[in-house]
Amino acid sequence: MYRILIADDEAIERQGLELMISRAMPGTFEFSHAENGRIAIEKAEQEKPDIIFMDIKMPGIQGIDAIKEITQKHSHSKIVLVTAYDYFGYAKEALKLGVQDYLLKPKKKEQVLDVVKKLIEKIESEKIQRSEELKQRETISQLLPLLESEICLMIMMNFILDTDFDQINELLKLKIHKGYSTVISLPTDDDDQYEPEKQYMYSTIKNFIKMSGKDCLVSPLIGNRITLFTNFPEDHRVTYSVREEATLFAEKVHHFICKEYNIKASIGIGTMREGVEGLRSSYYEASMVLSNPSNGQPIRYYSKQKTGQEKELTLRIEEQLFTELTNLKIDCAIQIFHQAFDMLVETTNGDVNRCRGEVTELFITLNKYLFRQGVSIDGIGNFSEAIELEQLRHAAEVSLHLIVEVISKDKLSKTESLIEQAKKYIQENYSKEISMELVAEMINLSPYYFSKIFKKIEGTTFIDYLTFVRIEKSKELLLDHNLSLKEICFQVGYNDPNYFSRVFKKVTELSPSEYRNQLVKY
Template identity: 30%
Template sequence: MITLLIVDDEPIERTALQRMIEEGFDDVEIVGQAANGREAIELAARLKPDVITMDIKMPGIGGLQVIERIRETDKDAAFIVVTAYDTFEFAQQALRMGVRDYLLKPSKTAVVLETIGKVAGDVKASRRERESRARDKERLRRMLPVVEADIVSQLLFDYAPSVHLNELIALLGEPEIGGGFVLNVLLLEGSAGDDAPAEPEELQARLAELLEASGVPGWIGRLSGKQLPLVAFKTPGASYRQTAVGLGRRLVQALRRGGGPEPFIGIGGPSAGLNELRRSYHEALLAAVDPSLPARFCLYEDLARHDAPSPGDRMPELEKAVLEDVRRGGWEAATAGAWRLVDLHESSGQPLGIAQQRIFEVLVIVARMLEEMGYEVGKPYYSRLASSFVQLKAETGALLGRMAETTALAAGEPEPGLVASMKKFIKDHASEDLSLERVAAAVDRNPFYVSKLFKSQFGMNYIDYLTECRMEAAKQLMRETDKSLKEITYDVGYRDPNYFSRVFKKIVGHSPTDYRKTLLRPADRNR
């Protein structure tokens, strides 16, 4: 229903216009009449009509002045001016003010109805467009946490790079940054025992609100087990340390106020670009080796203040190299690196007990990282205090060997039917907003495991496989139906035809229009 306000200082004109509209339209409701400009301003503010017919020549405030006043508080109202003047200057002025149309006094009923019908149709179209934009905005709002988590996973855990990674980052609007860094949020046992972490959506919402309130832009990853990675960006000119310490303190305070598990946050060093964030993540893991620190957060650059005397500058780099080798699946290299750590402790004169404790902390970080990647390896424990550095190397190798066996078993041939079930679910639901979490829930598996399974079984990222399914569906619709490209865009799960066309050309090698031309039947080609 379109609401309309009539403004005219002549009662007969108002009555006649209302009668014509009521008899000519079922979907236009007259919500009021105003006899002068001041009354028109008051009624427009209270009734918020969709359309206002405005008499130009009225005593007191003129019609064009009234339009300007109403425009200050209502940008969407559509105006039809009613005037006895049909001049070029008047038309120019009306257009500058955004008037939709005008009626000359006197006008025939057919002209009045045609003019009002046209403007009412424009208002309906604008309303539908606003509602569509609002729905798209709401869908985008719900989708952004999923997009953020997917980007963080790809940047930190080196899954097969998605062809859409840059477009996903563009969708979020990569902030103007002076350097990014990673925080690893651990949710430990609370005072009441082994409390479960908050619901992922609730935790992400709380962290997003905190980031917004702090003025620090960032992306929030997925909650896995009891840890959650977060990428933060300092603004140009801001100090990394000031930003990191302030954000770490706010996060701890906010999570403590929310109840539940006790938080501890490891904070990695700054990175010059997105491709260096994985190093910052490894540093964040190492910064969280001692969650008993009273501040409840620790910067990687401050580790030396809490450690035993350092055996040398090579130690942190060797520790990060072990993590990187494990992440890549290079267990032999990781074991050799761990042995070099033992040798370095021994050659620097470190007591055996301190060396074993430090190596144990590195193994705990390895276990946490594997958990993030979807492998349940449990917490590593030395069976006893080593009696020599040789024995420490042997025990360390055995622990890494057991982790390697566990991950190899988990990454081996999946259960019969699991891959087929995943493929069928994706094909059946490819046209929907299908997240990795939803696919994982459908097969009752960890999202990280599903992501790794896609890489090992299909040689591609999950989102790339979903894209291929959508492109195959689009090609089938082009072969078997006469639907427009816009209809096909929506049918296969996209909302933007231009974006669909870009993806189609990237995957298929031809634009949708060119591809469709190749599908002409032989009979069509011979005509």
């Protein structure tokens, strides 16, 4: 039911208006009355009416003044100005206050009912709009953690395409200027005694970080590590050293983990860097300092003097090569390798044996990286027959091409397999309520990435494919004349027969009835 407040100093006017509306639309409204502006304000606050009929001339607080106060607190109420004076000045001021309509006394029944019906339509429209807005906000709030995880992985693994990154940035309202990375390493347990609790541990640690007010992105738990990217906006001023600020926060996180789970984490901190590339470099630094066995401190801040520039360079080359290879960018990978090989030749004074050993070690590391991703390149990277530097260079190039070929086939196979799983699920569950988010979750892909690869492989969007499956099934069901169109509508996953008919006609250019009649002719 809708609530109507009638404010008028004449009781007969209030009663007449209520009677006029209630007789025309019985059981639709709850009515309340106010004989002056003060009572109208009080009742508006108590009852929060959907519609208010406000007389301009009343004793005490006038109608316009009452409207001003009511609209400040209850902007959702639809107000109709009622007056015996046809003054443009009143109407102009009322419109500024958001008054919906204007009725002159004596009120005609047709005008009153027309205004009420229009206001009900507006109220219902606003409810639908509000519901849609809430659904969108809910969907976005559910996607934000996935987007946060995805952008962290993009930075860490260098899987960044400009368009993707900009779109995710826009949703996250993130503008990366400069920042640093922190990597939290939880202790491993050979018996996996706390393995069942790892996800819960991750959630509580992430919540602690978020609740602390730290403006940072938090990666998913990868193995036993959580990565943070702290971003400083362009206009941000650091009140004390970044190192001190980062270390203090790391100590808080370390203390929380120790207190909550009685385990001692190790935390690595990278240096302040600029832009996305800088954050990735900072992540490498934080990871590197954690991997340094000579540093037994639980909280470690990266220092080139402690880890060595050569080790940093080697790690960068490995990471860059891995990134370009997994992105199937063979030209970039070969360019990186040539630069590294030239430096290697220079630092070893052209010692073939040492160069062969370093190159072999590089490919062993690449094999390990790829193996963690489920890709095996066993047999690639054997350089025992290369006895000259140029032979070694050429053999490495060939190996890089072979690696890209293996990765490409593996990616295609895995992607096609996942899409086939998704299609099979749709074909088996088209009668249920299916969303892209649900199907993406089922095959362990982010909705954003799933949408992109589905369209790339199938040549159509997820929604269009689901519609195609449902319409094709409805065509089969239309052969059975014992089934009504309404029954067919529900059986193929639609809840609204009218909507089903519109979709069917859009796809086939015939309504379901026309299609069935056409089948009878043939």
